[in-house]
Structures are given as C-alpha cells and as structure tokens.
Amino acid sequence: MKMSSTAAVALAIGLVLGAFSGHCSSALEVGFYRGKCGRAIDVEEIVARVVKEKFFKNRTIVAALIRMQFHDCFVNGCDASILLDGSSTEKTAPPNLSVRGYDVIDAAKTAVESECRGVVSCADIIAIATREAVFWGGGGRYEVQTGRRDGFVSQASDVDLPNPSMSVSDSVAAFARKGLNASDMVHLLGGHTVGVAHCNLFQDRLYNFKSTRKPDPDMESSLLERLRLICPENSEGTNATNLDQNPQSSFIVDNSFYKEVVAHRGVLQIDQELAGDPITQAMVKTLASDTNSFSTKFGQAMVKLGAVGVLTTEKQGEIRRSCRAINNLGGVLNFN
Template structure:
C-alpha cells in the first residue's frame, strides 16, 4: 500500500487542478457512454470486477494502472497505443520497460468482449481500470468519462520526447505539460529506481558531492540502499518515494509534506517544492483537505488529452494489436 500511496502522491503533485469535476465534458467524451451499448451488461462493473480481484492479490496495481494511463496519454494522447506489441512499439521504449498492468487491461478486454464484441475501446478500459484502482486504494471515486477510440500508431521514439525525465528542470517540464494543455502543477508519474536518482546521492550535477537540497539523514539512508558500486544488483533497487515513517496505508497528501521538509527522492519533485513558480502549489496540496476531489479532477483532465472519438481510430479486437480488417 505504501507504493500505491507514493505513486498517487507523485501524480497529483504535477497533475493536480483545483476544480470540481461535476458536469464537465471533454469533447465527445461523456460519463456513461456505454450505457445501453452492451445489452444488459454494465461495462464499468465488469471492469471493476477484474480490477478488484487483482487488487486483493496485489494492492500495488493502483500505482501501476495510474502510471500506465499517464504513459499512454502523454505520447499519442489517450489512445491505448502503449498496449500494442511490436518490434518498435511504445512498450519497447526505455521509460516504459517498467510499466505494469498490461495483463489487467487484457483481462478486462476479454471480459467485456464476452458480452459485447467490438464495442468497448482499450483506451476506455485503461481509464476505467485506473479509476477503479484509485477508489480501491482509498483515493476517492470520480466519474470517469468514456467514448475514446483506439489509435493505430505506436512508436518507441515518440516516448522519450513526450515524457519528462526525473532530472528535467521546472521550465522543461512546464513546456512539455503546456504542449498537452496542462498547467505547471500537472504531474508526471515516475517509478523510483536507484539508477534514476543516484546522481543526487553521489555526484549531483557533476560536483562530486550529494545534492545539497536533500535532507542529510535521507541522503545517508538512500546511499545505504543504493551503493555507489554500479556492478551490483543494487543498481535496480527500489525505494519508497514517500519517506514518512509514520505513513498510514491510505492515499493522502503525506508526500507533499515530506517535500516541504526536503525529503523528496526524485530531483524534479524536490525542485517543485523549491522553485518559486511551484512552491506555493506544493504547500497548498500538502495542507489540502479535499485531496480526493483534486485527484479525481486531475485524472479526468489527463484522460482527455488528444483523444480519438467518433469515426477516428478503431475499436481493437485485442488490445495488443490493431485490427485487420477493422470493425468499422
């Protein structure tokens, strides 16, 4: 559950908006799009059953599904292009090699196809599954908008230019998010592997010293987990991004409070708490009482990035490959 909480905290730090999602609609997306389109079956309930069964066995699917949706939406828009299996598809790009949750979407697709073949898009399944996982993780429930269609193109080279890295500067990150129609507080979800933040512990910006903005106690703790010797398997060790030793197994804003204490693990996250353009936002989230509402609004906004609707794209038979011939 700690990994669930840390992942949601990271997403909200950069994706948070202060808005009420009630009544919002993005383009052709709408709440309840599949109502009446799958006979007597409830598409969202079918997906919820799949996600719930997996969550019971592995609560970390919350973090995995949120990250899956983020990495899909930020490349070609929310079109499920990340799911396609091919030699040079998005799945093969370095930032996506640690993505999990593909099998959950495949299972959900198989389940809905049994009731209404060729009706529900893989892109919508990602959005619904992420919402259900967040709810199961204690992050509140928001209304998910549906009506997306699936994309036809998936290229590995599109990933690195679309997703900010963990050492990206605030201006660089802002530029990437602005290009997607998102503001400076919109958040990218990242996994914390030693290889990602090791320079902060030993050779920050080629100074030969640790990052001076990191709490010294935290730096010592992380060096024990991530030794300088890169020949060991410890190079791929993972750590908790929320370093609050008293954290409870619930999705909340604890991570922001840790950032205000200079206890951020990733450079970009700690920089958000220090930079004059974003510090006030981090402080506001750290003290917010309406965390679930902010998170739900953020997910709705992210889920509307460059969607395909109407006669665009396709409804895939299998989420791992485009159709030939297509359904429509």
C-alpha cells in the same frame, strides 16, 4: 536498415492518419456506454470487479495503472498505443520497459468482451481501470469520461516523457505542450504518492549532483543516508525505493507525498524541486497541509489527462479485439 513489419505498418498508418492527430475531447462523456450493451450490462462495473480482485492480490497495481495511463496519454494522446505489442512499439522504449499492469487491462478487456463484444475500447478500459485502482488505493472516486477509440500507431521513437531530472520550468513547458497547466502537473505528480523509483533515476543526487561530486544539498540527511544504503555508488542502479518515504502511506493515494517533499524527502529531483520553485511552491504547501483536497484535485487532473489527444471517430481509431494488436494489422485498412 530493414524495418520490421510492425514498424512499417505503424509508419504507414501514421502517415494516413496524420491529419487526425490533434486534440479532440469534445465527444467524451460520463456514462458513454450506458445502454450500449443492453440495460442490464454496466461496463464500468465489469471493469471494477476485475480491478478489485487484482488489487486485493497485489496493491502495487495502483501505482502501475496510474503510471500506465500517464505514459499512454502523454505520448500522442490517450489511445491505448502503449498496449500494442511489437519490436518497436511504445512499450519497447526505455522509459516504458518497467511499465506494468498489462495483465489487468487484458483481464478487464476479456471480461468486457464476454458481455459486450466489440463495443468498449482499450483506451477507455485503461481510464476506468485506473480510476478503480485509485479508489481502492484510498484516493476517492472520480467520474470517468469515456468514448475514446484505440489508436493505430505505436512507435518507440515517439516516446517523449518528461525526464525526472527536468527543472520545474522545463516540466511545466512539457505539460503545456499536452494542454496541461502547472496546476495539473503538480497534481499529476502527486501520483508519486504510490510506486517506486529505481536508483538510476536519482543516483546522481546521492553522490554527484549536477557534476559537483557532492550530494544534492536539498535532500534531508537521514534520507540521504538511507538511499545510499539502497543505492551504493557505481552500482547498476536496479534497486528501488518508495517514492513516498512515509512507510505508513507508501501504498495509499493521499497527500503524504507533498508532506515528504516539503520536508526535503523527495526522491526524484523534479519531485523535490516542486517544493522550492516559485511556480509550484505555494500549491505544494497547500496540498501538504490540506488532507482532503488532494483526492478531488487529483481526480480532476486525471480526467483532464484522460482527455489529451483522444480519438473519437471511426476514421481516427478502432475498437480493438485484443488490446495488444491492431485489428487489421497485416490486412487492408478501410477508412470509408
């Protein structure tokens, strides 16, 4: 089988950079770009203006950017590899086909480049833009560490995202492989307080849970009836519903998600199992009852996620001119 040129370059670069693929977050810092573009230029403020404008046109960018950062960081680290175009890059993998927000990152990159050319990485723009989206979505403001560089490798075959039908213990293990603990997992899944899930991700819970030909007994009956109307049996599974079933809170980054799963109104299997599994049950109950702590802890978990497998040296990564392409794709690579 003939390999595409994009895949061939990604593979070749991957072999060269194999030695640099470990976790490396010590160089990240808050305010990394301060003074690097001149005293008058605030990189984070430039990104903030773009995100604010996009948010007031479309509130769903909050969920889109949270999901984008998670999908990027969970696969070979936070290196903006999900942004790269190509026939076999990460964005072509089935779990990433519905990822959105590329236009927000493109607009932020263009705005930053016009003020400070060749300095700010796309990986950092993802992190800053997501923080701003969370803030405008009501989730409070957390400090973002920056100093990442953009990766050279993006392959669909590397995408190993957790499955929404995973058990809690398997999900904990998957997060642990990325240096994230059970508490991080619970707080990051709290990102499901915004966004939607398509029927094909939970349809088995409505009709044939674990091959029983019966619905999941852990789903509250009125939710089951509602979701069956949205997702008829044997349908294609393309319809969608809010992950937070509280209609007053479906677009707000708050602790409503945890209240819903405690009430057996979780949509995804992994979300619902968080409320009943001994590993996570106590954390979920605390988050459901404490209105104020989620914003802080979610922000802390996002910062920790943002440090997974980062690239921070010139040999490890670059500052892309366009977030969608490696600078020297098709050219001669120089690692000196």
